[in-house]
Amino acid sequence: xxxxxxxxxxxxxxxxxxxxxxxxxxxxxxxxxxxxxxxxxxxxxxxxxxxxxxxxxxxxxxxxxxxxxxxxxxxxxxxxxxxxxxxxxxxxxxxxxxxxxxxxxxxxxxxxxxxxxxxxxxxxxxxxxxxxxxxxxxxxxxxxxxxxxxxxxxxxxxxxxxxxxxxxxxxxxxxxxxxxxxxxxxxxxxxxxxxxxxxxxxxxxxxxxxxxxxxxxxxxxxxxxxxxxxxxxxxxxxxxxxxxxxxxxxxxxxxxxxxxxxxxxxxxxxxxxxxxxxxxxxxxxxxxxxxxxxxxxxxxxxxxxxxxxxxxxxxxxxxxxxxxxxxxxxxxxxxxxxxxxxxxxxxxxxxxxxxxxxxxxxxxxxxxxxxxxxxxxxxxxxxxxxxxxxxxxxxxxxxxxxxxxxxxxxxxxxxxxxxxxxxxxxxxxxxxxxxxxxxxxxxxxxxxxxxxxxxxxxxxxxxxxxxxxxxxxxxxxxxxxxxxxxxxxxxxxxxxxxxxxxxxxxxxxxxxxxxxxxxxxxxxxxxxxxxxxxxxxxxxxxxxxxxxxxxxxxxxxxxxxxxxxxxxxxxxxxxxxxxxxxxxxxxxxxxxxxxxxxxxxxxxxxxxxxxxxxxxxxxxxxxxxxxxxxxxxxxxxxxxxxxxxxxxxxxxxxxxxxxxxxxxxxxxxxxxxxxxxxxxxxxxxxxxxxxxxxxxxxxxxxxxxxxxxxxxxxxxxxxxxxxxxxxxxxxxxxxxxxxxxxxxxxxxxxxxxxxxxxxxxxxxxxxxxxxxxxxxxxxxxxxxxxxxxxxxxxxxxxxxxxxxxxxxxxxxxx
Numbered sequence: 001x002x003x004x005x006x007x008x009x010x011x012x013x014x015x016x017x018x019x020x021x022x023x024x025x026x027x028x029x030x031x032x033x034x035x036x037x038x039x040x041x042x043x044x045x046x047x048x049x050x051x052x053x054x055x056x057x058x059x060x061x062x063x064x065x066x067x068x069x070x071x072x073x074x075x076x077x078x079x080x081x082x083x084x085x086x087x088x089x090x091x092x093x094x095x096x097x098x099x100x101x102x103x104x105x106x107x108x109x110x111x112x113x114x115x116x117x118x119x120x121x122x123x124x125x126x127x128x129x130x131x132x133x134x135x136x137x138x139x140x141x142x143x144x145x146x147x148x149x150x151x152x153x154x155x156x157x158x159x160x161x162x163x164x165x166x167x168x169x170x171x172x173x174x175x176x177x178x179x180x181x182x183x184x185x186x187x188x189x190x191x192x193x194x195x196x197x198x199x200x201x202x203x204x205x206x207x208x209x210x211x212x213x214x215x216x217x218x219x220x221x222x223x224x225x226x227x228x229x230x231x232x233x234x235x236x237x238x239x240x241x242x243x244x245x246x247x248x249x250x251x252x253x254x255x256x257x258x259x260x261x262x263x264x265x266x267x268x269x270x271x272x273x274x275x276x277x278x279x280x281x282x283x284x285x286x287x288x289x290x291x292x293x294x295x296x297x298x299x300x301x302x303x304x305x306x307x308x309x310x311x312x313x314x315x316x317x318x319x320x321x322x323x324x325x326x327x328x329x330x331x332x333x334x335x336x337x338x339x340x341x342x343x344x345x346x347x348x349x350x351x352x353x354x355x356x357x358x359x360x361x362x363x364x365x366x367x368x369x370x371x372x373x374x375x376x377x378x379x380x381x382x383x384x385x386x387x388x389x390x391x392x393x394x395x396x397x398x399x400x401x402x403x404x405x406x407x408x409x410x411x412x413x414x415x416x417x418x419x420x421x422x423x424x425x426x427x428x429x430x431x432x433x434x435x436x437x438x439x440x441x442x443x444x445x446x447x448x449x450x451x452x453x454x455x456x457x458x459x460x461x462x463x464x465x466x467x468x469x470x471x472x473x474x475x476x477x478x479x480x481x482x483x484x485x486x487x488x489x490x491x492x493x494x495x496x497x498x499x500x501x502x503x504x505x506x507x508x509x510x511x512x513x514x515x516x517x518x519x520x521x522x523x524x525x526x527x528x529x530x531x532x533x534x535x536x537x538x539x540x541x542x543x544x545x546x547x548x549x550x551x552x553x554x555x556x557x558x559x560x561x562x563x564x565x566x567x568x569x570x571x572x573x574x575x576x577x578x579x580x581x582x583x584x585x586x587x588x589x590x591x592x593x594x595x596x597x598x599x600x601x602x603x604x605x606x607x608x609x610x611x612x613x614x615x616x617x618x619x620x621x622x623x624x625x626x627x628x629x630x631x632x633x634x635x636x637x638x639x640x641x642x643x644x645x646x647x648x649x650x651x652x653x654x655x656x657x658x659x660x661x662x663x664x665x666x667x668x669x670x671x672x673x674x675x676x677x678x679x680x681x682x683x684x685x686x687x688x689x690x691x692x693x694x695x696x697x698x699x700x701x702x703x704x705x706x707x708x709x710x711x712x713x714x715x716x717x718x719x720x721x722x723x724x725x726x727x728x729x730x731x732x733x734x735x736x737x738x739x740x741x742x743x744x745x746x747x748x749x750x751x752x753x754x755x756x757x758x759x760x761x762x763x764x765x766x767x768x769x770x771x772x773x774x775x776x777x778x779x780x781x782x783x784x785x786x787x788x789x790x791x792x793x794x795x796x797x798x799x800x801x802x803x804x805x806x807x808x809x810x811x812x813x814x
Contacts (some may be wrong), residue, residue, distance in 0.1 A: 069139045072099055076138045077168050077183040084190070086253045088155025088220055088260035095131045096168040097138050097146035100181035104170040109150040112165040119157040121176065122150045158220035158260055163187040191258050192217055196286055198303040203341045203411045206420055208271040213249050214286035215256055215265035218299040222288040227269045233280035233309050240294060241269035273411050273421050278341045281309030311338045312378055315407055317427040323491035325499030328359065328390040333368045334407035334425045335375055335384035342409035346417045347388035352429055353401035359390040360416040397432060397498065399459040404429045432458040434497045437524050437539045443611040444513055444570055448478065452506035454490045455524040458498045459537035463526035470509050472546065473518030478511035479532055513614045516570040519543040520612060544612040546570040549619070549640060549655040556627070556662050563638060564622035566603050568613040571653040572642040579648035580623055581639040582631055585659050586767055591630045593648055596623045633668040635661045635764045661764060664718045667811030668765045670703055670777060671710040676809065678707050685803040694795035700744070700780035701804040705772065713748055713769045713777050716808060721761045723787060724752065734769055741781050742790065745769050748777035779804050
C-alpha cells in the first residue's frame with residue numbers, strides 16, 4: 001500500500017530547509033565552521049565507550065604525551081554543518097576530540113534512523129583536518145587535527161526515515177565495530193513533506209498537456225514516477241503516463257536543497273483526449289512507486305482539481321446580420337470556464353430543418369467587462385466576447401428553414417471542433433421567413449401609378465426577380481419589373497432579413513387610371529420567373545380607395561342650399577362634367593340635379609392624404625342655388641357625379657352623401673301637391689255653432705277627398721310613431737310624437753292594412769302614413785302627451801287641442 005499526501009496549495013515560493021539539530025532549526029548550508037570557543041553548550045551528545053577488544057589496540061604517536069592534558073577525560077565534538085542534498089547524500093562537517101581516541105586510529109561516521117537502526121556509515125580515517133580552534137579550547141589528544149567531513153549515502157533509506165542520529169566513532173577495529181569511543185550528536189530531522197506544483201494544464205494539438213514538479217524524500221527507493229489523471233465524477237482513472245526521465249528543475253532544488261531528487265523533480269506529459277470530459281471533475285496526481293506498473297509501494301501528491309465538474313454555461317447572442325446577402329455577421333458572448341481546456345472557439349450556423357451545418361468560423365475571443373461584472377463566478381467571463389463574419393451564398397440558405405447559431409468551445413482546431421471534446425451553446429433559433437416593405441410614396445398620374453419604397457424578404461433567397469404589381473378590386477391591371485437599389489436605412493432597421501440592404505425601388509407602373517375600379521392594391525413580388533410569374537413570394541399593401549370624397553358643407557337655408565366638398569376618382573379621367581343630384585331616400589327617385597361649374601379647386605390637404613387617387617390635389621368643388629319646391633320637406637341623398645355627358649348621364653362615377661334632411665323640422669301639408677287647399681266651415685278646427693257636434697267643438701282639421709285629392713297621407717312633421725289602433729269615433733288611427741306635440745291621423749283608413757307605418761318607427765316630414773280610402777282624414781294636434789287624457793277633451797274647447805291650420809301655416813317656414 002502506498003502513502004498519499006494531499007496538498008491543496010501549490011508551492012512556488014522559496015522555503016528554507018528544515019534540517020534540525022537538538023530541536024532547533026539549523027540553516028547551515030554553506031555556513032562557515034563554528035569555532036570551538038564559540039560553540040554553544042546546547043549541542044550535547046552522548047558518549048559510548050566499548051573496550052571489549054582492548055587487546056587489539058594499536059599505538060598512536062600523533063600527539064606527544066607532553067602536548068596535551070592526560071587527565072582530561074572529556075569527549076568533545078561539534079557538527080558545523082549537516083545537510084541532505086537533492087541526491088539523497090547527507091553532507092556532514094565538524095570535529096571530534098577526546099583522549100579516548102589514543103590507540104583508536106580508525107574514524108567512522110555512522111547514521112542511525114529513528115529506530116536506532118544503522119542506515120549508513122563512512123570511514124573517514126586519516127583526514128586529520130586542522131582545527132587549531134579546538135586545540136585552543138580542548139587540550140586533549142589530537143585536538144588540533146580533529147576536524148572531519150563526510151558524505152553518507154541515504155538515498156535508499158530516506159523514504160522510511162524521519163530523523164537521523166549521527167555518531168562520530170574512534171575505533172581500533174578497521175571495520176569500526178569493536179573497541180570504540182562514540183560521540184552521539186543530537187538527532188537531525190529529515191524533511192518528509194511532499195510538495196509539488198502543476199505549472200501548466202492546457203490542450204494543444206488535441207492532447208492534454210500537463211507540466212509541473214513533485215519533490216519529496218519519500219520518493220527514495222521508489223524509482224517509477226507516474227502522472228495519473230482521474231475523473232472524480234465517475235470515480236475512475238482516465239489514464240497514466242510514466243515519467244521516464246525527470247526534467248531539470250534547478251529552481252525547486254534551490255528552494256528545497258534538502259529534498260533528494262528535487263533538481264530532477266520536473267515532468268511534462270501528454271494525454272490523449274479520448275475519454276476526457278472537461279465538464280467532469282478532473283484531478284491530477286503525481287505518484288512515486290516501487291512497482292514498475294505504479295500500483296504498489298507508492299506515495300502520491302494530489303494537485304488541485306483541474307476542473308470543477310460544475311461549470312456554468314452562459315451566453316447571449318447580441319445580434320446577427322444578413323442584410324448584405326453575402327455574409328452572416330454574428331456578435332455575442334459565451335462564458336464557460338471549460339474554455340481553459342476547450343480553447344478553440346467556433347461559431348457555427350446550423351440548419352435545424354435540414355439537420356446539417358451550413359457554415360463555420362473559428363474566432364478569437366474579445367474582452368467583455370460587462371459580462372465579467374454580471375458573472376463574477378466565471379473566471380473567463382471577462383474574455384468571452386465573439387464576432388464572426390461567415391461568408392455565405394444564397395444557395396447555402398433556404399427560405400422557410402429554421403436555423404441556429406451555435407457557439408462551440410472545443411479541444412480541436414480542426415473543422416468545426418467536432419473531432420475533439422467540446423461544449424456548445426445553442427442560441428435561440430430563428431426562421432428565414434421574415435419579410436417587410438414600405439411604400440414611401442404612391443401617386444396616381446395620368447400614365448399610371450408612381451410608387452417608391454422598399455421591399456425585402458427572406459424568400460428572395462431563390463427568387464431573384466422583383467416586381468411591382470397593381471390590382472383593382474383584386475384583379476391585376478399592370479405590373480413592372482424593378483431593379484432594387486441600396487437602402488442602408490432599411491438594412492439598419494431589418495438586419496436579420498436576407499439582403500435587406502438591396503431593397504429600394506422607384507418606378508411608374510403604366511396603365512389608364514380609368515381602368516381602376518373599387519379598391520386599388522399593390523403587390524410587391526419576388527419570383528424565380530423573369531416575367532414575374534412562377535414561384536412567387538408576395539407582399540400585399542393595404543387597400544387604397546380609387547373613388548373617395550367628402551361633403552364638407554351642406555347648408556340648407558330658408559330659400560337655398562349650399563354644398564361644398566371634394567371628390568377624387570381614378571375614373572374621372574375623360575369625365576369633364578360634374579353634377580349634384582338629389583335622390584329621395586324614401587322613394588329612391590331623383591328630385592333634382594344641377595351642374596357644378598366651380599370645380600377642380602385646389603386641395604393641398606388631399607395631395608398629402610390621397611395621393612394615390614388621380615387629381616386629388618384639385619378635387620374641390622362648391623355649388624349654391626335656390627331651393628326648389630321639389631326638395632323641400634324631403635330627406636335626400638346627394639350624389640356628386642363625374643360624367644362624360646354634359647347633361648349628367650352617360651359614363652359616370654358617383655359619390656353619395658349620408659341622408660340630408662331638408663326642412664325636416666318644419667310643418668308640411670299632408671297632400672303636398674294640393675298644399676293648403678280649401679276648407680268648409682265644418683272641416684275647420686274650433687267652435688262652429690250648428691255643426692251638430694257636442695259643444696259645437698271640432699278638435700281637428702279635416703282634409704276631404706274632394707277638396708284635397710290624393711290617396712297617400714304624408715307626415716306633416718318628423719317624429720316617432722307611438723300608437724296605432726282602433727276606437728269608436730276615431731276609427732283606425734295613427735299617433736305620432738314630434739317631441740313637442742302629438743299628431744293624430746284618424747278616420748282615413750278603412751283597415752289597419754292601409755296604415756304604412758309601425759309603432760317605434762321614426763319618420764320624416766313627407767313620409768307616408770297610410771292610404772286614405774275614406775271621405776277624409778282628420779288631423780288633430782295636442783301638447784298633451786297622454787293620448788287618452790287628450791281624447792277626454794275631444795269636445796271641450798279647453799286648450800288641449802290646437803288648430804292644425806294655424807300650426808301648419810305658421811310652421812311652413814320654421
